[in-house]
Amino acid sequence: MRAYFKKRYNSFRFAFKGINAAVRSEPHMRLHVLSGIAVVVLGFAFDVTKTEWCLLAASIGLVVTAEIMNTAIETVVNLVSPEYNPLAGKAKDLAAGAVLIAAATAAVVGTIIFLPYLLELFGADL
């Protein structure tokens, strides 16, 4: 039983180590985290609904997850193919494409949710 909990504890520890490594080594990851914090601040400022919170949380999670997966793929590619190889380039480009799609999706969700609040704040007629 003790060994079971130690294993689970270590799994969490390694996962947090991975998140920490991504934040420390990847400027894009720091940008995503800062954007996520800005979104949470805006969410509180505009007192968004529960459904909107769910969509915003899912969007932030999607982008951060995609960036961490991208970093993992880049790291493995650098390990197995430090020399130029079209397949290595393709793998990195695919991973980067996934991040771009996740970020674009999050931007669309953010715009749909916050634009009406912003227009109302500035007194625009909807």
Ligand SMILES: Nc1ncnc2c1ncn2[C@@H]1O[C@H](COP(=O)(O)OP(=O)(O)OP(=O)(O)O)[C@@H](O)[C@H]1O
């Ligand atoms: N070993 C390689 N062989 C072929 N092309 C590569 C290789 N490494 C990188 N590339 C090409 O160069 C691009 C940039 O690679 P790099 O390793 O700088 O990734 P990056 O996405 O710019 O990293 P970061 O997100 O850390 O800025 C890749 O998307 C790929 O097209």
